[in-house]
Amino acid sequence: MRPEIAPETPSRAAFPAFLALSTDLTFATEKAFTNKEVAHIDYDVMTRSLWVPLLAGLIIALLQLAMAMGLLAPEGSFSERYATLVQHDSYWFMNIVDRGYQTIVPPIDHKVMEVSNVAFFPAYPAITAAFRYGLNISTDTALLITAELAAWGFWSYFFLFCRRWSISPTLQICGALLIAAHPAAFFLIAGYSESLFLMALFGFIYWSTAEGRSAKFWAAIHGIVMSATRIVGIVCAAFPLVRSVFQTGWRRLVEPRPWFRKEKPAMVMTLVASFGAVGFFTYSQLRWGHWDIYMLTQAAGWGIVPDYLAVFKPSSYHWFVPALNDPTEASQLSMTLGAALFVGIAVYELLPAIRQRADLPIRAGIYFCAFVIYYLSVSGVASVDMESMLRYEFCVHALIVLALLNFLSQFRTPPVLVRAFGIAAVTLLSATGLCVQGWYAWNFTRGNWVA
Numbered sequence: 524m525r526p527e528i529a530p531e532t533p534s535r536a537a538f539p540a541f542l543a544l545s546t547d548l549t550f551a552t553e554k555a556f557t558n559k560e561v562a563h564i565d566y567d568v569m570t571r572s573l574w575v576p577l578l579a580g581l582i583i584a585l586l587q588l589a590m591a592m593g594l595l596a597p598e599g600s601f602s603e604r605y606a607t608l609v610q611h612d613s614y615w616f617m618n619i620v621d622r623g624y625q626t627i628v629p630p631i632d633h634k635v636m637e638v639s640n641v642a643f644f645p646a647y648p649a650i651t652a653a654f655r656y657g658l659n660i661s662t663d664t665a666l667l668i669t670a671e672l673a674a675w676g677f678w679s680y681f682f683l684f685c686r687r688w689s690i691s692p693t694l695q696i697c698g699a700l701l702i703a704a705h706p707a708a709f710f711l712i713a714g715y716s717e718s719l720f721l722m723a724l725f726g727f728i729y730w731s732t733a734e735g736r737s738a739k740f741w742a743a744i745h746g747i748v749m750s751a752t753r754i755v756g757i758v759c760a761a762f763p764l765v766r767s768v769f770q771t772g773w774r775r776l777v778e779p780r781p782w783f784r785k786e787k788p789a790m791v792m793t794l795v796a797s798f799g800a801v802g803f804f805t806y807s808q809l810r811w812g813h814w815d816i817y818m819l820t821q822a823a824g825w826g827i828v829p830d831y832l833a834v835f836k837p838s839s840y841h842w843f844v845p846a847l848n849d850p851t852e853a854s855q856l857s858m859t860l861g862a863a864l865f866v867g868i869a870v871y872e873l874l875p876a877i878r879q880r881a882d883l884p885i886r887a888g889i890y891f892c893a894f895v896i897y898y899l900s901v902s903g904v905a906s907v908d909m910e911s912m913l914r915y916e917f918c919v920h921a922l923i924v925l926a927l928l929n930f931l932s933q934f935r936t937p938p939v940l941v942r943a944f945g946i947a948a949v950t951l952l953s954a955t956g957l958c959v960q961g962w963y964a965w966n967f968t969r970g971n972w973v974a
Contacts, residue, residue: 576686580678583699584671588712595961596968607968609663613714615640617662619648620655628811630820642820645803646723646751647716666714673718674711677921680725684925687729688882688932693942697949698928704956706853707917707974709964716752721918723749724759724892725925731763731792732885739792746796751803754817755899759892760796763789766888826907833905834862834898847962850973854904854912861897861916864923865890871930881933886926893922914974 596604609617618636626639647669655665681702685695702708711718726745730738742763750756767789771782783790808814821827833839840859845852868890872883900915937945963973 572686576682577675577679579682579695579699580675580680583678583703584675584712587674587703587709588671590961591709591712591964591968595964604968605667606663608667608712609714610967610970611972612643613663613666615643616648616651616666616714616716619643619645620652620662620665624810626811626816626820628813628816630816630823632823634824639820639824641807641816642824644716644752644754644800644817645806646748646799647719649751650719663714667712670714670716670718671712673722676722677711677718677725680722680729681921681925683729684725685928688929690928690932691936693946694928694931697946698924700949700953701924701956702921704953704960705917705920706857706956706959706963707914708956709960709967710914710917710974713967715914717914717917720749720752720756721921723752724756724918724922727759727796728762728885728889728892732766742792743795746792747799749799750797750801751799754800755896757797757800758895758899760793762888762892763792763796765891766884769884769887821903827903828906829902830905831902833901839901839905839909847959850913850963851908851910853963854914854916854974855909857913857916858901858909861901861912861919864919865894865897868923868926882929886929889922889926889929893919893926896922911974 591608592601592604596607615636618640622640624641624645625637626641630639630641651662651665651669654660654668655662658665660668678699681699682695684690685698690698707717711721723745727742727749730742730745733742746756746760750760764786767786771785803817804814807816813819840862841852841855842859843852843856845856872886872890896915897919900912900919901909904910904912904915936942967973
């Protein structure tokens with residue numbers, strides 16, 4: 524088992540190799556470099572360490588876009604193919620960008636965006652509007668540019684985590700494949716808010732586990748965007764607090780005052796990160812007199828009546844193989860598989876015989892976010908037969924893969940046969956997932972409902 528590696532500090536992340544080099548060569552002695560040479564080495568390491576994750580993230584985002592447009596979209600010109608990535612919920616976001624939030628009180632009892640469109644959080648349409656009016660482009664193009672830039676950001680943070688944890692290239696490729704091959708992964712480059720939410724969430728986790736004032740600033744920005752993109756982001760904002768509690772230990776809870784002083788920075792970050800959602804609720808209260816107009820609109824137009832006991836009901840779980848032409852069955856199965864994943868996590872993390880405690884606090888925070896997204900999503904869509912759960916579970920899946928990479932990074936290089944078996948399993952799962960994803964993306968670009 525490898526020793527625990529301390530998180531990288533943004534201000535120092537650019538030159539860990541330089542520090543090691545200076546130790547070996549007795550820096551500031553007879554073999555010291557000149558200031559210019561030191562600056563050159565520092566710049567080279569910083570540039571290389573930053574651009575590799577950014578380039579890797581860009582390549583995967585472009586590959587996703589090329590697959591969707593080049594292989595799966597209907598025949599037509601480039602612009603026509605590109606426009607097919609705007610479907611279903613995308614039109615609601617476009618309506619918000621073009622008209623702003625509009626609703627009657629109480630909200631209309633069915634879906635009519637011209638009457639009531641306050642069923643979506645504001646970050647995605649707000650950023651889209653900035654591109655729409657700042658670049659003077661069409662709303663649908665701005666919607667896609669926002670999503671695809673966010674997809675690049677999400678993948679870049681994924682590889683930045685891999686660099687921080689010293690994940691081997693083989694594991695990085697396997698992890699990226701497992702995420703990219705999820706049947707709903709194409710939503711990252713479509714006109715939906717998945718990519719923005721995941722980018723903000725991964726960025727929030729990344730910066731809140733780093734040191735320095737600049738890290739706190741970027742964590743706060745990402746957290747605000749996260750909670751302003753999805754309602755589940757409000758609870759995910761507690762990631763710093765959950766991580767800190769696991770670091771300091773649960774026994775400190777019996778001493779409230781020392782515990783509060785110790786956890787105060789994490790509490791402050793959690794509070795600041797929730798400001799995106801708080802701002803939306805405040806706006807709703809000032810404009811319509813109902814801070815919860817979002818929830819009222821979801822209930823009236825979409826029939827969303829939360830059932831917070833749904834995960835405990837056997838009737839919520841479905842084990843049958845879904846028909847490809849029935850997206851609801853696929854969402855129901857994804858809910859079941861999500862529960863199985865959490866059981867697996869409990870096994871490999873909690874059993875004394877196999878658990879590895881290094882980096883547990885950050886994994887506990889990631890698991891917390893994954894479970895919160897899963898639990899609240901299941902509770903919300905249980906009343907509509909788990910519709911869209913396949914798409915919501917994708918965010919859970921990405922977080923679990925990230926935590927799994929952190930877990931595996933603790934072990935020495937496994938034997939050749941173990942590596943071969945793992946690579947074969949990932950290849951098989953990825954090939955199957957990409958085939959299913961291709962079918963769903965093919966239908967989505969033709970206007971059919973998928974998730």
